[in-house]
Amino acid sequence: MxxxxxxxxxxxxxxxxxxxxxxxxPADGETVRRHQLGLGLSEPLARALASRGIGPDDGANYLNPTLKALFPDPSSFLDMDLAAEILIDALVSDRPMTIFADYDVDGASSAAQLVRWFRTLGKELPIYVPDRMTEGYGPSPAAFKRIRESGAELVVTVDCGAAAYEALAHAEEIGLDVVVIDHHLMRDEIPKVAALVNPNRPGCTSGQGVLAAAGVAFVLLAALNREARKRGLFETTPEPDLRQWLDLAALGAICDVTQLVGFNRALTTQGLKVMSAWKNPGLKALLEVAKGSGPAGVFHAGFILGPRINAGGRIGRSDLGARLLSTDDPAEAAELAAELDALNASRKEVEREIFEEAIRIVDRESNQDDAALTFVAADGWHPGVIGIVASRLRERYRKPALVIGVDRAANIGKGSGRSQTGVNLGRAVQAAFDEGLLLAGGGHAMAAGLSVRPDTIPDLRAFLNERLAAETETATAEDGLDIxxxxxxxxxxxxxxxxxxxxxxxxxxxxxxxxxxxxxxxxxxxxxxxxxxxxxxxxxxxxxxxxxxxxxxxxxxxxxxxxxxxxxxxxxxxxxxxxxxxxxxxxxxxxxxxxxxxxx
CATH class of the missing domain: 2.40.50.140 (Nucleic acid-binding proteins)
Incomplete structure (x- = not known):
């Protein structure tokens, strides 16, 4: 062929x-040859480079990605300049602000960047992180009400908020201005907010849709520096060197499993170099408690640091990760790192028990073999780990997986799913919501979340199996390993x-x-x-x-x-x-x- x-x-x-x-x-032979000659690469390495879609003129930038060559103009993001103006206005007038962050690594690393930038300018910002168990994902009217009652006049949401229409409408009603910094897919309807920066919002031409929220936040820092410089704020205060926070941007990019291409690749590459100095007290303390060492790599971020930061949001206090990444106090960092490490150990045990029980359920249900997805539900499963279990089930059975933990007392099931290339799970979950089978649900092609009444679970299983049958059949036939x-x-x-x-x-x-x-x-x-x-x-x-x-x-x-x-x-x-x-x-x-x- x-x-x-x-x-x-x-x-x-x-x-x-x-x-x-x-x-x-597969790789184009002429591109392979030009990579060999132009870059002095061996044939196998030149072939690997070409097979990743890197053209003959792009090899040098790919092998040595720099921010200078690839950093986007912040103004190319819709509302980025407006967001910077609003935040600098708030800084100058000492307006009360709060950062509202998602409870995962991307949310924590995004929040920490903003906290650290404003700290260098003399303003300390509080962070609000919703509790996964009691508040769920993203902003809610109740959360915004609490923030407003605390005295805040402006809230900046990071890694969430773009689709929180009800909460954002309530914020307007109670006089709480909102700046949204997000990266998730959203509907064509743009909520009424002070500013909404999201490379995936309709009409944004930045071309940076692969960024995690931490990457969007880093570009915002550049916009903040530019706006503050324009207003003369650095005549008496040193201009923040943004490179010191590249480790946080890289951490979010890796742990949110984003596409490491273009500017995002440069951000991650240079961020890992900064991380390797281990100057962030929180990251250093977390590495030490995990008994890690050496220069930082994707493994450090994705498998040593990330799971421990996430453990707070999964089964502990949701704000622990953001506090860890924001603190400059080594003693506080050590205390937080120890708590997160212990929570991560507990998380792994909970995950192991649920995974083993899920396998037993799947293996004894003969209808799973021919089903379009591995679908498993049980009482009492912790909603904070079912997403990880779904990922492992997808790997084991090599088809999409959906895991639901049922809370009988509350009469609700919380589900999390993971998919594979060619099977759009998020679209199927949205269709189930449209059919009235779900209380809530959404996501994207490769991952989805949902809430469902327990007595509706059998109908949901049947609906998703029918809906995904053709896609899964095609994906299974094309499932291959590329060498x-x-x-x-x-x-x-x-x-x-x-x-x-x-x-x-x-x-x-x-x-x-x-x-x-x-x-x-x-x-x-x-x-x-x-x-x-x-x-x-x-x-x-x-x-x-x-x-x-x-x-x-x-x-x-x-x-x-x-x-x-x-x-x-x-x-x-x-x-x-x-x-x-x-x-x-x-x-x-x-x-x-x-x-x-x-x-x-």
């Missing part, structure tokens, strides 16, 4: 142990890993390189605590490659690895292995194909 994929699949893999077709990630390069166990070394780090940071829009090793033998399989499986892979090159399959012991992959047996093909991502200073690598296994079991 023209894209390099044979009809039989890469390495002949038409159906792996996870049911996937393997494909070589960047074929390597040997001897060639999969630290040098190869280091070379491909030129493409980092990895995330949506820039997938982490996927390597395949063919006809490898499995040696020394070992089941680890937590259901992980560790093995050593060998092939004809004479090399030995350590590999691990996370949470795989009870899956087809885990069972095949533990049985050793004949040669298999393995695909995965290379990770550094610095245990005891060895500077080696290991393969994180994504998929396994057994040539003896493959069928068309």
């Amino acid at each position: 023209a894209d390099g994929t044979t009809p039989m699949g890469y390495l002949g893999v038409t159906r792996s142990l996870t049911g996937r077709l393997w494909r070589e990630r 960047d390069a074929l390597v040997t166990t001897g060639g999969a070394d630290r040098g190869l890993w280091q070379a491909f780090q030129a493409l980092a940071p990895f995330g949506p829009g820039n997938p982490e390189p996927m390597f395949a090793v063919a006809d490898v033998r499995i040696e020394r399989p070992m089941a680890l605590r937590g259901g992980h499986v560790r093995v050593t892979l060998t092939d004809g090159s004479g090399g030995r490659l350590k590999a691990v399959a996370w949470r795989a012991e009870d899956t087809e992959i885990g069972k095949r690895l533990m049985s050793e047996g004949g040669a298999v093909h393995v695909a995965g991502r290379l990770k550094p292995d610095d245990w005891q200073g060895r500077e080696s690598v290991e393969l994180e296994i994504e998929d396994v194909a057994d040539p003896r079991r493959m069928v068309g």
Whole structure:
């Protein structure tokens, strides 16, 4: 085929142990050649760059993304200049303001940026974060009423607010001005507010729709600096150096799983460099309590820091994350970090229990096998973790998943869903709401949330299965694993890993390189605590490659690895292995194909 994929699949893999077709990630040959010549790259690295849609003239900026080259004009965002004027007016007149933030990492990092900017100008802003259990997501009339009664005249919502029509209407009624800083999709109707900055609002031509709220907030800081400079505020006060807060912008971008392309890629790349100095007291304290170390990367932000910051909003006090990222007091940071670390440990235990119960329910309900989505509901499941459980169920069963926790006393079920490419779950949930099956519901293609009466859950399941049947069938048929390069166990070394780090940071829009090793033998399989499986892979090159399959012991992959047996093909991502200073690598296994079991 023209894209390099044979009809039989890469390495002949038409159906792996996870049911996937393997494909070589397609790349234009001429672009590959020009990347090799122009950038001095090896063929595999040049191919990986081209396969990510990077044209021959864009390679240099992609490999070295800078804010100077990619920073957008703040004025290209609708209402950005207006928002800056309103906030500087409030600063100059000492008008009472409050930051209203979502309870996740993106909300906390957005709020912390604004708090820190105003602090350098001598104004301390309070932060209001709604409680997930009692207040739900986003602004509400009751929350705005409390803020107004506290004396605030202006509220700035971050990572929420663009679709809070009822709350915003109430704010107008009670004389509370609102500036919205958001990034979520919204309807054509623009709520009546003082200013609404959102690259995804209808009519905004900034072209920055992939930004998290933390990225939008960082651009707002640039607009604030420009407006304050114009008014002469920096004649007696030093102008804030915005680069010091790039770590917060990067944290929001990574933890909100945004597309790491264009300006957002530059923001994240440079932000991780700033984060690596660990000058933010909260991030430093959180790293220390988590026993992390080293220069910051996507792993630090997404898997060490992010889950702990989120734990406050999931099962603890919702404002802990924003307070941690905003404080300059090392003692307070240490105290908050310890509390978040303990909450995260509790969160993991709650998540594990719900996940295991969900698997038992799914596996005993025979109608799940042919269903368009994995749909599971039970009494008492904590609404703060069902989204994570839905993500893990989606990975396990390789189709959209919806998890509902039912509160019988309140007669309500709270649900969270995660989808896959080609299946628009948010649209289906909106359709269920339009049909009168939900109390509330919405989202986007890959994720959705909802509220439902328990007695309506069977009807909701039937509706969603019918609604998503065609999309899921097509997506399942096209479900494949894209391979960047074929390597040997001897060639999969630290040098190869280091070379491909030129493409980092990895995330949506820039997938982490996927390597395949063919006809490898499995040696020394070992089941680890937590259901992980560790093995050593060998092939004809004479090399030995350590590999691990996370949470795989009870899956087809885990069972095949533990049985050793004949040669298999393995695909995965290379990770550094610095245990005891060895500077080696290991393969994180994504998929396994057994040539003896493959069928068309």
